[in-house]
Amino acid sequence: KQGELIKQPGIEFQDVHFSYAESEEVMHGITFSIKPGEKVALVGESGAGKSTIINLILKLYNANSGTISLVDQSRAKATTPLDYTSLPHNFIRQHISLVFQDNQLFSTTIRENVAYSNLNANSEEIETALRQANAWSFVQKLPQGIKTEIGERGIKLSGGQKQRLQIARAILANRPILILDEATSSLDSKTEVEVQDALEKLMEGKLVIIIAHRLSTIQSVDRILVLDDGKLIDSGSPSELAGRKGIYSTLLKYQIQGNKKLLASYEIY
Numbered sequence: 125k126q127g128e129l130i131k132q133p134g135i136e137f138q139d140v141h142f143s144y145a146e147s148e149e150v151m152h153g154i155t156f157s158i159k160p161g162e163k164v165a166l167v168g169e170s171g172a173g174k175s176t177i178i179n180l181i182l183k184l185y186n187a188n189s190g191t192i193s194l195v196d197q198s199r200a201k202a203t204t205p206l207d208y209t210s211l212p213h214n215f216i217r218q219h220i221s222l223v224f225q226d227n228q229l230f231s232t233t234i235r236e237n238v239a240y241s242n243l244n245a246n247s248e249e250i251e252t253a254l255r256q257a258n259a260w261s262f263v264q265k266l267p268q269g270i271k272t273e274i275g276e277r278g279i280k281l282s283g284g285q286k287q288r289l290q291i292a293r294a295i296l297a298n299r300p301i302l303i304l305d306e307a308t309s310s311l312d313s314k315t316e317v318e319v320q321d322a323l324e325k326l327m328e329g330k331l332v333i334i335i336a337h338r339l340s341t342i343q344s345v346d347r348i349l350v351l352d353d354g355k356l357i358d359s360g361s362p363s364e365l366a367g368r369k370g371i372y373s374t375l376l377k378y379q380i381q382g383n384k385k386l387l388a389s390y391e392i393y
């Protein structure tokens with residue numbers, strides 16, 4: 125029986141193999157563990173297996189072999205890891221907030237969107253979450269404030285505004301594990317700074333997994349896991365990995381070259 129949620133869960137993968145139904149194996153024996161409060165980025169080329177790891181953490185699929193577990197590290201004494209096979213999908217999901225680029229906001233009020241996972245929240249709590257997410261200033265200016273309808277029947281929001289509403293939702297939900305799909309869509313630089321700042325507040329004290337698309341924004345993580353073709357081929361701090369030959373330093377080099385071209389196009393060197 126799993127009634128009570130784990131306050132400080134860690135995540136462990138032990139020799140995990142996985143294939144999507146009827147297709148070839150795409151995860152070939154992945155082992156890692158992430159401690160409560162640790163910030164980890166998943167890096168690798170498209171198709172390397174980043175999303176698959178997230179799908180498995182969310183228990184959208186079950187591993188073919190090996191074990192995935194939540195470890196309760198809130199107690200002084202080490203406790204037995206809780207094997208995913210014995211945990212209901214719902215129990216696992218109650219520990220996790222997602223901030224995904226294409227995450228659904230619903231065609232309803234801002235209030236309901238933010239309070240989605242915490243229906244008992246009062247207006248004050250919702251306002252606090254919106255403030256921490258750097259969203260309050262634009263919400264306040266809307267015709268009906270937090271009661272404004274968004275989406276199909278309501279007003280259209282910009283990409284940066286939608287992201288900040290998702291961040292507010294995750295702040296209010298206050299779950300110990302946060303999974304971030306780093307935005308690839310470009311935001312103007314002021315919005316970018318506001319979103320980054322909101323994300324940093326949200327990440328505080330949480331176990332965070334970032335699916336990294338742009339390497340420049342993950343320089344502050346504790347650890348990078350480098351994936352290639354369903355295998356974990358390297359891991360280390362950003363500076364450790366940048367300093368040695370490998371996929372990460374190669375990707376970093378390409379990105380810097382790309383940025384140089386971009387800067388050159390603005391005649392900034």
Ligand code: ADP
Binds near residue numbers: 145169170172174
């Ligand atoms: P990434 O997120 O790093 O781009 P994915 O985890 O999406 O990589 O993909 C890992 C591998 O799994 C790829 O070979 C991909 O083609 C395959 N894959 C992803 N999703 C599915 C699916 N729903 N069904 C079958 N194969 C899939």
